[in-house]
Amino acid sequence: MIGRLCWKNLKGRPGRTAAMLLLAGFLSFSIFGGSLMIQSLQKGLGGLRARLGADVIVVPSSARSQFNIDDILMQGSPGYFYMSADIEGKIAAREGVERVSSQVYLASVTASCCSASVQLIGFDPETDFTIQPWAEETYGGALGDGELLAGSDVSVPVSGVMTFFGVDCHVAAKLSKTGSTLDSAVYANRATLQALIAASEERGLNRYEVDPDRVISTVLVKVAEGYDIEAVKNDINIHVRKVTAARASNMISGIAENLEGISRLIGLFVAVIWALCLVIMMIAFTLLMQERKKEFAVLRVMGAARGRLAGLVTAEAVLLCLLGGCAGIALAALAVFPFSRAIEGALGLPFVAPGGGRALLLALLSLAACAAVGALISGLSAARISRLDTSLILREGNG
Amino acid sequence: MKRKIGALDILLPALCLALALGVAFVFGPCGPKEDGGYMTCRWAGRAVLGLGIAMTALALIRLLLPRRARLGADAGLIACAGAAIAMPGTLIHLCMMESMRCRAVTRPAVTVLCAVIAAAALLDAALQIRRERQS
Numbered sequence: 222m223i224g225r226l227c228w229k230n231l232k233g234r235p236g237r238t239a240a241m242l243l244l245a246g247f248l249s250f251s252i253f254g255g256s257l258m259i260q261s262l263q264k265g266l267g268g269l270r271a272r273l274g275a276d277v278i279v280v281p282s283s284a285r286s287q288f289n290i291d292d293i294l295m296q297g298s299p300g301y302f303y304m305s306a307d308i309e310g311k312i313a314a315r316e317g318v319e320r321v322s323s324q325v326y327l328a329s330v331t332a333s334c335c336s337a338s339v340q341l342i343g344f345d346p347e348t349d350f351t352i353q354p355w356a357e358e359t360y361g362g363a364l365g366d367g368e369l370l371a372g373s374d375v376s377v378p379v380s381g382v383m384t385f386f387g388v389d390c391h392v393a394a395k396l397s398k399t400g401s402t403l404d405s406a407v408y409a410n411r412a413t414l415q416a417l418i419a420a421s422e423e424r425g426l427n428r429y430e431v432d433p434d435r436v437i438s439t440v441l442v443k444v445a446e447g448y449d450i451e452a453v454k455n456d457i458n459i460h461v462r463k464v465t466a467a468r469a470s471n472m473i474s475g476i477a478e479n480l481e482g483i484s485r486l487i488g489l490f491v492a493v494i495w496a497l498c499l500v501i502m503m504i505a506f507t508l509l510m511q512e513r514k515k516e517f518a519v520l521r522v523m524g525a526a527r528g529r530l531a532g533l534v535t536a537e538a539v540l541l542c543l544l545g546g547c548a549g550i551a552l553a554a555l556a557v558f559p560f561s562r563a564i565e566g567a568l569g570l571p572f573v574a575p576g577g578g579r580a581l582l583l584a585l586l587s588l589a590a591c592a593a594v595g596a597l598i599s600g601l602s603a604a605r606i607s608r609l610d611t612s613l614i615l616r617e618g619n620g
Numbered sequence: 621m622k623r624k625i626g627a628l629d630i631l632l633p634a635l636c637l638a639l640a641l642g643v644a645f646v647f648g649p650c651g652p653k654e655d656g657g658y659m660t661c662r663w664a665g666r667a668v669l670g671l672g673i674a675m676t677a678l679a680l681i682r683l684l685l686p687r688r689a690r691l692g693a694d695a696g697l698i699a700c701a702g703a704a705i706a707m708p709g710t711l712i713h714l715c716m717m718e719s720m721r722c723r724a725v726t727r728p729a730v731t732v733l734c735a736v737i738a739a740a741a742l743l744d745a746a747l748q749i750r751r752e753r754q755s
């Protein structure tokens with residue numbers, strides 16, 4: 222009975238209903254959209270931290286001034302610096318070093334199809350502990366010669382073959398998303414890299430003046446359990462010449478700070494929208510109740526109990542908030558999920574949208590918060606209305 | 621009898637126009653390459669622009685049609701919206717990187733807008749059928 226009455230009430234005043242739906246929509250859009258953004262940024266940073274994998278990253282000391290991890294991770298411009306490959310062995314021999322793996326950064330190549338720049342990174346699949354564990358979709362076997370691992374942003378053709386400088390490379394696996402420019406890189410072993418460099422020079426394209434067998438760009442170090450990472454880093458800096466070692470976690474602290482700043486800003490923005498919507502909803506409900514005083518008085522005269530009246534008002538508000546809330550949540554989902562890559566590009570921060578289960582939970586919580594606000598505000602208004610004298614209301618304006 | 625103009629009668633042409641203008645000026649695909657040549661995503665954008673113009677015309681013509689014929693226009697809009705969704709990426713290849721404009725902006729914008737157009741046309745068709753049954 223209450224349900225049918227409140228549905229008729231809402232249908233009877235389409236303008237009023239639309240305005241209230243819009244407010245409820247704003248409320249849920251801001252809380253769901255804001256929480257999605259914050260969660261996506263946090264997930265992006267978490268993924269990036271895990272993906273770095275190494276405890277210490279070693280680069281040539283000549284490169285230290287030009288080396289900025291933000292450039293590698295977020296701007297896609299690693300800077301091209303090289304050191305002798307035998308440094309890897311020297312680092313591996315230091316006490317406290319459990320595993321080492323080196324990588325070579327090659328100048329990015331332009332794909333044949335479009336103006337996309339693809340970063341070529343050479344690594345040793347046998348010693349690697351930072352790239353292969355992130356293979357998400359495997360297209361076949363271990364990484365061999367003439368094969369590539371593609372970052373998640375690289376669109377792999379159905380054939381699984383990508384062509385660089387006329388050399389066909391089979392994509393062995395696609396890596397999981399980090400939300401950084403690591404996603405636009407392709408990874409190959411040294412032999413494949415050599416073949417690509419030779420093909421590039423044969424065609425008179427990029428001239429790479431490096432030999433991936435003799436030089437490396439970085440050495441990634443995993444510190445043995447029980448050893449202090451800081452002490453191992455200092456030991457490498459002191460005993461291995463011409464290199465600079467840095468803690469990987471310190472390197473992404475800049476990104477973490479930016480992320481915290483943006484998360485705070487989004488949180489503040491959501492709080493301001495909520496405060497505004499709450500005030501507007503309170504005013505709107507108060508005005509509505511004033512406008513509907515006579516309607517409630519008639520219902521009281523017809524025998525509706527105070528509690529029933531309060532229930533009607535609350536049910537109407539909750540229904541409005543649920544409908545508007547669903548619309549707001551759907552709108553926020555349409556704005557965030559399909560455009561996550563565009564948002565990532567605009568923010569310049571790792572951005573990985575949460576999975577279906579988590580997003581659904583966030584949506585339900587947002588809807589519950591929206592409905593709770595509606596119930597609270599309407600409950601207060603209903604309590605105020607129920608205290609008024611029915612006979613006085615009915616006589617108002619009739620004198 | 622004077623025909624009443626409903627919210628969907630305004631919304632449908634407006635959304636179709638937004639698709640055509642959007643793909644031309646707001647969420648268009650990647651620009652030219654350094655050598656001045658264009659990538660295939662440009663043609664996907666052009667195809668969506670063409671469909672957007674046709675859909676706008678259809679949505680406007682729909683207003684002049686008798687009630688029963690409007691169902692056909694709604695079906696046409698739904699079919700065109702489906703074709704526009706399939707155009708970037710499925711029927712015409714886009715660029716290589718997911719982070720490139722055609723994949724990050726154009727495709728999702730076209731998909732969302734066309735899905736809303738299809739949903740609005742479907743709703744309009746359902747309302748037409750209901751009115752038809754009532755009268």
